[in-house]
Amino acid sequence: xxxSPIINQLTMISLPDIPLVKPGDDLADLLIQSVGILGTQLxxxxxxxxxxxxxxxxxxxxVSLKNVVPSSAASKLAKIxxxxxxxxxxxxxxxxxxxxxxPGLIIVENKNGLVLANAGVDMSNVRQAxxxxxxxxxxxxxxxxxxxxxxxxxxxxxxxxxxxxxxxxRAFRNGTTGIAIGVSGLPALTxxxxxxxxxxxxxxxxxxxxxxxxxxAASLLMGxxxxxxxxxxxxxxxxxxPKGSARELIREKEEDLFRDGKQ
Amino acid sequence: xxxSPIINQLTMISLPDIPLVKPGDDLADLLIQSVGILGTQLxxxxxxxxxxxxxxxxxxxxVSLKNVVPSSAASKLAKIxxxxxxxxxxxxxxxxxxxxxxPGLIIVENKNGLVLANAGVDMSNVRQAxxxxxxxxxxxxxxxxxxxxxxxxxxxxxxxxxxxxxxxxRAFRNGTTGIAIGVSGLPALTxxxxxxxxxxxxxxxxxxxxxxxxxxAASLLMGxxxxxxxxxxxxxxxxxxPKGSARELIREKEEDLFRDGKQ
Numbered sequence: 348x349x350x351s352p353i354i355n356q357l358t359m360i361s362l363p364d365i366p367l368v369k370p371g372d373d374l375a376d377l378l379i380q381s382v383g384i385l386g387t388q389l390x391x392x393x394x395x396x397x398x399x400x401x402x403x404x405x406x407x408x409x410v411s412l413k414n415v416v417p418s419s420a421a422s423k424l425a426k427i428x429x430x431x432x433x434x435x436x437x438x439x440x441x442x443x444x445x446x447x448x449x450p451g452l453i454i455v456e457n458k459n460g461l462v463l464a465n466a467g468v469d470m471s472n473v474r475q476a477x478x479x480x481x482x483x484x485x486x487x488x489x490x491x492x493x494x495x496x497x498x499x500x501x502x503x504x505x506x507x508x509x510x511x512x513x514x515x516x517r518a519f520r521n522g523t524t525g526i527a528i529g530v531s532g533l534p535a536l537t538x539x540x541x542x543x544x545x546x547x548x549x550x551x552x553x554x555x556x557x558x559x560x561x562x563x564a565a566s567l568l569m570g571x572x573x574x575x576x577x578x579x580x581x582x583x584x585x586x587x588x589p590k591g592s593a594r595e596l597i598r599e600k601e602e603d604l605f606r607d608g609k610q
Numbered sequence: 611x612x613x614s615p616i617i618n619q620l621t622m623i624s625l626p627d628i629p630l631v632k633p634g635d636d637l638a639d640l641l642i643q644s645v646g647i648l649g650t651q652l653x654x655x656x657x658x659x660x661x662x663x664x665x666x667x668x669x670x671x672x673v674s675l676k677n678v679v680p681s682s683a684a685s686k687l688a689k690i691x692x693x694x695x696x697x698x699x700x701x702x703x704x705x706x707x708x709x710x711x712x713p714g715l716i717i718v719e720n721k722n723g724l725v726l727a728n729a730g731v732d733m734s735n736v737r738q739a740x741x742x743x744x745x746x747x748x749x750x751x752x753x754x755x756x757x758x759x760x761x762x763x764x765x766x767x768x769x770x771x772x773x774x775x776x777x778x779x780r781a782f783r784n785g786t787t788g789i790a791i792g793v794s795g796l797p798a799l800t801x802x803x804x805x806x807x808x809x810x811x812x813x814x815x816x817x818x819x820x821x822x823x824x825x826x827a828a829s830l831l832m833g834x835x836x837x838x839x840x841x842x843x844x845x846x847x848x849x850x851x852p853k854g855s856a857r858e859l860i861r862e863k864e865e866d867l868f869r870d871g872k873q
Contacts, residue, residue, distance in 0.1 A: 353839060354831045357622045447867040454867065462782040514818065518781040518868040519725040520789070521861050522799045522819030524826065536785045555777065556785030557830060563787065564827030567820060567847065568617045576616060584830065598784050604710040604717065605781040605868045
């Protein structure tokens with residue numbers, strides 16, 4: 348089996364008329380309806396890239412800071428970085444470790460191993476009933492993706508791939524890019540080790556983060572602001588590599604050359 | 611002007627019949643011919659994402675290690691990382707600084723500010739006349755992109771965007787993703803500061819590396835091995851943001867929290 352068939356064409360379409368999502372909403376149903384509005388239907392192998400916020404909202408991951416009492420450690424760190432101590436308490440609670448901080452910025456490893464600013468805790472695009480509501484990442488995004496895949500299969504009778512994406516900053520480079528924080532039904536990381544290049548020479552560095560590349564691509568169609576287009580249908584992606592999870596995309600701390608050094 | 615119009619659909623097509631490129635080849639002509647084979651023509655606003663290797667080859671950036679005499683510093687580092695001292699000499703010559711190293715791995719800041727393994731010096735998909743040929747990155751990829759944009763404009767009469775992409779590893783995450791090392795004729799980094807979210811709240815972290823997201827997307831269609839599809843046409847990208855360069859995507863060392871600490 349050729350593990351990397353050529354992809355000649357890839358089409359990405361943002362799904363129309365996705366309403367604001369509330370806890371317990373039937374996401375699979377919303378997605379299938381929206382695909383219908385486009386005048387098409389889901390096909391085997393299609394990938395749906397869903398913005399993290401939609402998943403988090405449907406899972407009720409909103410927290411009102413009014414109900415948060417900061418620890419003394421959170422209050423101390425809040426003073427250094429210049430943020431609300433209650434927000435820092437929530438961030439620490441979502442994290443294994445504070446990796447770096449400086450005024451205005453706190454980078455953690457969250458409980459799923461993601462290295463990111465503010466543990467992904469965010470106020471944008473969250474309805475501010477009391478002015479103090481924040482949204483957390485899903486507890487287990489791979490599981491959220493698998494559940495959504497199951498639901499879509501049950502309703503539409505086809506197996507699609509699901510990516511939950513979020514926009515993260517990076518070391519060394521300016522700007523955020525979309526990455527895959529949850530994956531189900533498609534490869535996350537493909538391994539080309541031992542495959543021959545154009546001249547028959549074996550390739551060496553060969554793991555490709557295809558789910559992150561798909562997440563980045565879809566991010567272009569989502570917008571970050573008021574566009575409200577949080578789901579993108581990707582059609583045309585093929586791969587013979589085994590299906591995987593976003594967990595595989597996370598490098599172990601011990602393997603990472605940039606987790607050492609001073610905070 | 612709305613700086614971030616909605617992108618409803620984005621199509622990516624890999625260009626067929628791109629031959630192996632030699633120094634001095636007329637790239638613009640090859641690309642225009644290939645678009646013709648697809649049965650379409652270049653449209654204003656199209657983006658051509660071109661694999662770095664194609665640009666490097668057309669610019670004659672091949673080096674035979676047979677002609678390289680390693681310095682004593684290169685020989686010393688070569689012993690530590692377990693690589694050919696002549697290769698290390700070439701890597702150091704392409705770099706400002708060795709950022710991290712360990713057996714089997716050397717990460718540098720190259721002369722253009724990119725933080726990457728082996729300074730991007732690579733043997734894969736390079737014709738090995740003598741078994742010792744390596745390919746370097748273009749000297750100035752933004753300039754290479756601008757030149758190609760000019761040539762395409764002159765021949766085809768349309769202004770397209772050009773991205774030169776390469777597959778790079780990242781801190782914290784496994785696998786490579788395509789990133790933009792050269793950009794011309796499109797925004798590289800878009801700034802959404804002050805834009806309102808769905809609920810009218812001003813966005814905070816707001817720079818999006820759209821050129822990297824496009825580079826990642828195109829990378830999905832290129833393959834890393836013998837597929838030989840090194841150019842991807844992206845159709846449907848729109849942005850009101852100012853055009854930029856890949857230089858903007860590089861974070862200054864002093865601004866980066868992961869450039870401190872021990873090597």
